[in-house]
Amino acid sequence: MFSVFITGMDVFSVILLAHLAGAIVSVGGATMSDALFFKSVKNRHISGDEYKLLHEAGKVIWSGFTLAILSGIGLLVYQYVVGGEVTYWNNAFFQAKLVITCAILVNGVVFHTKVLPLIKNHLGDDMREEELSEKFWLFALTGAISIVSWWSVILLAGLRPDFPVLFILNIYLLIIAFGSLFGYLMLTHVIFDKKEKDSNQKKEEKTKAFVWTAVAIISWIVLLIGSIYIWIS
Amino acid sequence: MDKLDPITKYPNMVFPLVMVFVIGFLLLGLAVQTVYLFESHQAQQVSSGGEFELLDTSDYSPSDADVSVMVGEAYFIQEDSSLPDNVVEASVGDIVYFYNEGEIAHTVTLAEFGIDEFVNPRDEVYIRVNRPVEETVLDCTLHSHHEGVLTVRES
Numbered sequence: 001m002f003s004v005f006i007t008g009m010d011v012f013s014v015i016l017l018a019h020l021a022g023a024i025v026s027v028g029g030a031t032m033s034d035a036l037f038f039k040s041v042k043n044r045h046i047s048g049d050e051y052k053l054l055h056e057a058g059k060v061i062w063s064g065f066t067l068a069i070l071s072g073i074g075l076l077v078y079q080y081v082v083g084g085e086v087t088y089w090n091n092a093f094f095q096a097k098l099v100i101t102c103a104i105l106v107n108g109v110v111f112h113t114k115v116l117p118l119i120k121n122h123l124g125d126d127m128r129e130e131e132l133s134e135k136f137w138l139f140a141l142t143g144a145i146s147i148v149s150w151w152s153v154i155l156l157a158g159l160r161p162d163f164p165v166l167f168i169l170n171i172y173l174l175i176i177a178f179g180s181l182f183g184y185l186m187l188t189h190v191i192f193d194k195k196e197k198d199s200n201q202k203k204e205e206k207t208k209a210f211v212w213t214a215v216a217i218i219s220w221i222v223l224l225i226g227s228i229y230i231w232i233s
Numbered sequence: 234m235d236k237l238d239p240i241t242k243y244p245n246m247v248f249p250l251v252m253v254f255v256i257g258f259l260l261l262g263l264a265v266q267t268v269y270l271f272e273s274h275q276a277q278q279v280s281s282g283g284e285f286e287l288l289d290t291s292d293y294s295p296s297d298a299d300v301s302v303m304v305g306e307a308y309f310i311q312e313d314s315s316l317p318d319n320v321v322e323a324s325v326g327d328i329v330y331f332y333n334e335g336e337i338a339h340t341v342t343l344a345e346f347g348i349d350e351f352v353n354p355r356d357e358v359y360i361r362v363n364r365p366v367e368e369t370v371l372d373c374t375l376h377s378h379h380e381g382v383l384t385v386r387e388s
Binding site: 140170173180185224 | 247248249252255256257260261262263266267270
């Protein structure tokens with residue numbers, strides 16, 4: 001019966017299926033993990049149960065990651081055995097995928113050795129405690145790297161853009177920078193904002209934040225257009 | 234009360250400032266790379282036939298040409314036309330054939346399109362034009378050093 005099921009499936013299809021399954025599990029886990037984190041900290045502390053969920057989500061991501069890596073190596077080996085060479089190396093999108101996969105690995109190690117233990121040591125504590133709040137940047141950075149990297153890998157595999165590897169990585173880093181900045185500002189200015197504020201103060205701060213953001217964005221756009229103009233002329 | 238509340242340290246602007254600088258550098262990098270890509274894409278289009286395609290001489294003969302141009306001392310002369318010397322006209326999709334029947338080598342240069350071909354006596358150059366062009370400079374940069382004008386119209 002089993003042989004009937006796999007009839008028509010060649011080795012390549014099986015390895016590719018495993019690769020896709022690993023990627024799907026990992027991307028799903030990373031997306032869920034980030035959403036779970038923001039949901040958990042809404043009440044300004046992380047409970048034991050919430051920590052367990054985050055920990056379990058991490059296990060799911062690692063399982064998917066391992067499956068994706070092993071099957072990815074399998075695909076390369078298969079191409080080498082069948083074709084005598086690995087042509088993937090020459091593709092910029094594949095090189096970018098490799099770099100991003102390494103970033104995922106390093107980010108995962110940092111998350112499990114720095115971030116999760118920190119949360120574990122402060123279960124139930126107010127997250128505005130100095131030791132935790134000082135590390136908000138790390139929370140934002142690892143979160144952004146995780147989600148952006150996983151989705152980047154999926155998009156690269158699906159779209160196979162015909163751009164130089166540096167161009168792809170530049171965009172990737174730019175999205176991470178924007179994402180981590182957004183995550184950090186969410187943590188410090190929205191979720192863990194000052195305790196006591198009246199509505200007027202909040203309104204005033206929101207207006208200030210809006211004005212400064214607009215000024216920053218307009219400045220960068222002017223700088224960008226100016227640079228392009230100088231470059232062209 | 235505020236003094237005891239560690240959150241009053243916010244906004245801690247070190248991380249956002251670092252990120253703003255990082256974003257700035259990355260945006261600049263992206264802009265530079267975009268311009269470079271755009272330029273190389275255009276150059277590639279020229280060399281690979283996006284607009285002006287330099288054809289392999291061995292694959293073509295004068296009978297394949299739609300427009301024949303004789304390159305000589307101080308002139309580009311279009312055959313079978315009443316056009317003055319140094320004025321060449323073609324239509325989109327035409328194969329323009331340049332040849333040199335003199336005794337001195339010349340060049341066929343369309344600087345705007347990255348074409349710079351050396352034409353020895355009895356050599357041939359075939360170019361296919363794939364888009365309309367309004368009076369681009371057709372240059373000979375060797376010996377006589379003269380200019381012509383090439384116009385490509387919609388067919």
